[in-house]
Amino acid sequence: MVFRFELVSHEGLSREEHDQRMGDAIAAHEPDYVVLAKYMRVLTPEFVARFPNKIIKYPPFVFAGVYRRPVPIIRPMSAA
Numbered sequence: 001m002v003f004r005f006e007l008v009s010h011e012g013l014s015r016e017e018h019d020q021r022m023g024d025a026i027a028a029h030e031p032d033y034v035v036l037a038k039y040m041r042v043l044t045p046e047f048v049a050r051f052p053n054k055i056i057k058y059p060p061f062v063f064a065g066v067y068r069r070p071v072p073i074i075r076p077m078s079a080a
Contacts, residue, residue, distance in 0.1 A: 006025050010041070019043065023046075031054065039057055
C-alpha cells in the first residue's frame with residue numbers, strides 16, 4: 001500500500017478551479033480511495049462526482065485530543 005501526498009494551493013483560484021486542479025492531481029494516481037484528513041474546504045459536486053464512493057473526509061475536530069480522550073467515529077462522506 002502506498003500513500004501519496006501532494007499540495008495543490010488554493011491561493012488565487014476559485015473553488016471550482018482549485019477542485020479541478022486538485023482532482024486532476026489525484027486522478028493522475030488512479031487512487032482506490034481519496035482521504036482528506038483535516039480538510040476543511042467544502043467540496044464542489046463536480047469534485048465529488050469524479051471519485052464516486054472513494055472519498056473519506058475527516059475534519060480537524062476528529063483528531064482533536066485524540067491521545068487525551070475518546071474521539072467519536074464519523075462516517076465517511078458519500079456522493080448521495
